């Protein structure tokens with residue numbers, strides 16, 4: 001059988017749908033990186049794929065993807081008990097309704113501040129600016145200091161003054177975007193991604209060590225009992241867990257919202273305090289990897305925001321219900337953006353033993369792909385799948401394994417993305433603002449190349465003559 005690695009790299013999102021069309025219905029057999037592979041799609045395939053008897057993740061992700069997108073030792077690479085213990089940390093942090101709402105509110109405030117500034121500029125590239133404003137919001141929310149800024153001076157000696165802060169926010173945004181942008185290419189974008197990841201991992205590992213030192217010394221000063229990080233009874237999650245449960249389950253306070261007892265607990269503090277299935281803290285490097293697995297994909301919502309601008313430009317009639325905040329419409333629009341536009345192409349794991357899918361044998365060691373992009377455009381599941389229509393989702397939520405841009409199954413049990421609430425909340429905050437933003441879209445290259453991964457409008461979506469709703473009323 002022909003190896004498809006080159007075809008994947010050159011055709012991008014079109015590769016698997018093309019192969020499926022050529023081979024007809026049913027699983028698609030091919031080879032990737034020299035190994036036998038089979039691609040599946042559809043709600044029943046989602047159930048099959050997310051059963052660990054059928055698919056395991058540990059060795060499935062190639063080194064170039066780990067060194068750019070996810071990080072070595074990331075939750076994405078774990079199975080079984082180790083995965084469930086680590087995943088509980090993400091689920092408790094990222095599916096806490098108050099925490100999600102607090103993040104979305106911050107993103108909205110940053111947009112409002114930025115939009116005022118855009119109106120003083122002759123032209124703005126939306127992709128760049130949205131990346132920066134989400135970076136600013138998510139880092140403040142997660143407890144990642146970026147020099148002095150609205151939150152005040154850094155505990156960790158970042159550059160002082162608003163200018164220093166702005167430069168650092170932009171540098172960090174560039175790194176976070178680069179990690180996503182360079183995972184599926186062999187050229188300079190890939191090396192930039194590796195470099196960005198190394199820089200951010202180093203910095204965040206130092207932050208974790210510093211937080212742990214601070215807590216140890218505070219704990220020593222207040223109680224003077226026993227070994228730090230093991231049940232000192234101070235109520236701080238870093239010292240109070242020791243149970244193998246994630247710190248945020250300890251009752252020490254709700255993550256990311258002011259608990260009133262023991263003060264707010266940030267995502268960074270929760271990761272620093274998290275204990276693995278064996279009761280051990282994460283080593284600082286892995287903790288840094290997982291902090292990045294919270295802030296990097298939040299910044300990746302930039303891609304969908306720009307797709308939102310593209311959709312509104314192509315379908316101006318959809319602007320009004322968004323701008324007027326018709327109940328449920330922004331969420332429906334966000335679902336349709338995630339279905340229609342290409343982002344994650346597929347997810348992959350290995351068959352741990354000889355297994356069978358609908359009578360088709362899948363040999364142990366076979367790479368099993370779940371075709372996310374293909375499923376989101378499957379005419380058997382979606383009427384006119386290549387038509388952008390948010391009304392598909394008005395008045396109804398998609399089925400668990402039907403719409404799968406961020407994986408399928410249950411987030412708490414399998415590898416489904418734990419960041420869907422955040423993705424939807426951030427988009428539901430930004431899309432109505434985007435629809436209300438006065439602007440012009442000058443002549444530019446808005447094509448979205450399917451052979452580039454990840455992709456987006458080539459121009460980054462440039463806008464001119466920006467006016468904010470308040471300004472235009474002045």
Ligand code: HEM
Pocket residue numbers: 075076077087090094293294295297298300301302304343344347348405406407408414415416417418419420422423
């Ligand atoms: C831009 C929107 C996003 C897209 C397209 C996306 C897509 C995905 C996909 C396809 C997976 C893999 C599912 C699997 O392996 O079965 C995943 C996993 C993950 N995502 Fe997202 N995601 C997004 C936003 C977020 C956000 C906002 C966060 C966190 C704040 C996040 C955190 C994670 C984590 C930690 C995992 C690993 C889960 C595990 O292996 O158990 N993602 N995401």
